[in-house]
Amino acid sequence: MSLVLVGVNHKSSPVEVRERLAIQEWRLQEATRKLLESPGIEEAYILSTCNRVELLVACSKDGDEGHREGASAIHRFLSEYFAIDTKSLAQHLYEIRERDAVQHIFRVAASLDSMIVGEPQILGQVKDALTIARSAGAVGPQLDKLLSRALSVAKRVRSETAIGSSAVSVASVAVDLAKKIFGSLKGRHVYLVGAGKMSELAARHLLAHGAESIIVANRTHERAIKIAEEFGGEAIRFEDLYHTADRADIIITSTGAPHAIFRREHAEMFLQRRKNRPMFFIDIAVPRDVDAELNKIDGIFVYDIDDLQQVVQSNLQDRSAEAGRAEQIIEAEVRRYERRVQGREAVPTIVSLQEHVEAIRRAELERVRGKLGQLSPEQEMAVEALTRAIVNKVLHPSLVGLKRDRKTFGEMVRRVFGISTVDENGPENEAQSEMSQSIGSGTKRPS
Secondary structure, eight states, rough: OEEEEEEEETTTTTTHHHHHOOOOOOHHHHHHHHHTTSTTEEEEEEEEESSSSEEEEESSSOOHHHHHHHHHHHHHHHHHHOOOOGGTTTTTTTEHHHHHHHHHHHHTTTSSSSSTTTOOOHHHHHHHHHHHHTTTOOOOHHHHHHHHHHHHHHHHHHHHHTTTTOOOOOOHHHHHHHHHHHHHOOOOOOEEEEHHHHHHHHHHHHHHHTTTTTEEEEHHHHHHHHHHHTTOOOOGGGGGGGGGGGGGEEEEOOOOOOOOOHHHHHHHHHHHTTOOOOOOEEEOSSSBBGGGGGGGGGTEEEOTTTTHHHHHGSSGGGHHHHHHHHHHHHHHHHHHHHHHHHHHHHHHHHHHHOEEEEOHHHHHHHHHHHHHHHOOOHHHHHHHHHHHHHHHHHHHHHHHHHOOOOHHHHHHHHHHHOOOOOOOTSSSOOHHHHHTTTTTTSOOOOO
């Protein structure tokens, strides 16, 4: 199989491009199944967050042919699913293959590729997307092992470095921006529109830094009531949003709506009711909830997810050393993962070779047993140990070579020894996996 990843993120594209490709969580299972239906795609996984949309596939074919097939399938999916011409997105889309794809996934899960390096939300998002892909029946042995390893690597980075100890979150950025606009948060009123985790955290931070009260509106009113109770605030029905929004100094919005819910006419109405007192919109949604036109109105301040990057930059220097340590861990883990994959792929040939040589060893022992006479149990054990040691020493260079290069070296071994194997892309069983670990020692070692 071959790995191909195609995507966009905050580095490759502005938010107006990312929002065109955003897939809401409730649609993610259906989209993943649709991608899996593409010809040549054996496994599929989609990660869609406010900062990235990435599609990862495992293709049935190896090498360049598999890479071309995988990339074409993803582009075709994007074109059909979103009804867009992917050529118009060519400058924003990136394509990553094999080892580079593994490294990229590890870095994403560990928050090294995030807009805010060290932020904790991405690990949960990667995990949730994996759960959805599993429920869709879209991940098999290859992607399941890779993504599970990515989660473990991310946890290792967090436990062995301090990259997240001073992480700048969307919540703290929101507080900094609000202070710049209002000077102080004392007496300010916050309106939480939608029930996303990041927006809730931002609201909590604003209240902790002096904001006076919070109003909550959500399409599911019961959810709004629950959140309002947690904050000691007031729940408003979503249909009353425009009649009550002017009560807020700060609006944090993240609804998941397919289009902007706050437009220019709304902002002008709010300002008129507020007697031109300023309003601050923190738009965490992708697609955006706030029309960019609002930025042209005096007294209205709008920051979307990309605008947060400007605030973040000043906080990154303190974490550069920790990020460097994290990158070293990622590189070591990528090498470790590669060795494991190469070992698994070589298992069928290794098993066949071991079985072939073991059969020769036993046949030769039987052939000469009559000439050896009656052997004591100790002598039988000595003969067994001697012949096994010879076989292991003879096989060792071949097994090591198979681990390093299962294609070229594997073909040569099969020709020299005259052996055949099962499909190397097929599933391995536990016995094969254990046998492949016993290189040169004649004993089984845990992987």
